[in-house]
Amino acid sequence: MDISFKLDPQTIIGPDTISRAGTICSPHGNRVLIATEQVLYEKKSIERLTGILEDSGIESIIFDEIPAQATADVAEAAASLARGARCSAVIGFGGLKIQAIARLAAIMAPSRFPVFDLLDGRKSGEEFLPYIAIPTAGRDPFMFTDYFIAIDSRDRTVKQIKAPDKLCVAAIIDNNLSESLSGAFASTTAFDGFCVAVEAYCSTRANFLSDALLEQAISLYAGMMDAEVGFDAANSAINAGFLSALGSAVSAPGIGTALAYAINGRFPVAKSWTSTVLLPYILERLVTARPERMARVAFLLGETQEGVSVAESANFAVDNIRRRMGALKVPARLKEFNLSLDRLVTVAESARNLEFVSFTPWTVSAEDTFDILKQAF
DSSP states (O other), X not given: OOOOOOOOSEEEXXXXXXXXXXXXXXXXXXXXXXXXXXXGGTTTHHHHHHHHHHHTTOEEEEEOOOOTTOOTTHHHHHHHHHHHTTOSEEEEEESHHHHHHHHHHHHHTTSOOOHHHHHTTSOOOSSOOOEEEEESSSOOTTTTSSEEEEEOTTTOOEEEEEOOTTOEEEEEEOGGGSOOOOHHHXXXXXXXXXXXXXXXXXXXTOOHHHHHHHHHHHHHHHHHHOTTOOSOHHHHHHHHHHHHHHHHHHXXXXXXXXXXXXXXXXXXXXXXXXXXXXXXXXXXXHHHHOHHHHHHHHHHTTOOOTTOOHHHHHHHHHHHHHHHHHHHTOOOOGGGGTOOSGGGHHHHHHHHTSGGGGGSSSOOOHHHHXXXXXXXX
């Protein structure tokens, strides 16, 4: 397969890189909308960002009315505010949901078409405001892709949105802004990132470039899941997330990632929790579809492979992840989140309909998708 690759946006990675936000934003005008979340007021992160922008002569308009279970229609209010305030750019400052809302707002701000036109593919958003990403979660698989996921408020299904070319002009990835997580939740973010990286590694779009990026990401996530390793987990999470996002853009994530987003869109359950529960069942299918690749994953997880077949080695990866899940005491079943299996039927359907799922290395039928959920339930 030919590799068509262009690295947009301009990306700055490192501690305190947020201090360069003014320099990054100034070419795009002197008034910006910041789509953000109220939790960032606690560490005065929003105050810091607005101060940095003010020093560069940039006025900030804050939009922080974004609930945890935000759907795409919230972006209409953000776009309306940006339009009314004559903003020249949109900054997404926060986690995965914030970035999706900010992207939508940037696409919709110059026009007045309803968000449902975008969700249903009736509008493509030829005009848009420049979008600048300042993520606080280092595991966005769509950071460098020309598409992203949004939640339809009409039925809370997930939709894949095609982003206009050159929508995202810059990404500022500041290690010191990463989420402060602890305990089981911190562990699930590692399993979540690992799921994205392994699916992209085993994708039918995988190539030598994505392999190089994703193997390193997998190794970093393996270290984060190892409770015995005493290293800077936050820094590793940022590095692994960046490599995984870049590798996923060159390749593609799969049905496990799609299901995690779909469940999170439908129910008030964190994406990282559902991704963790689904992970072993996704890996089992990848063992059958891509045994050589999964054998390599087992090696990256530290499994000894001397004297065993490829098939046996590939299965070691599944066993390794199950052991780690048990040791870290993370949830193992979807029913632990008080979900109803009957209500997961529409979740399976909407996840399977996401376009990137077509690169999953087996034929993903409706029955197979729901079977994954039943096994994990």
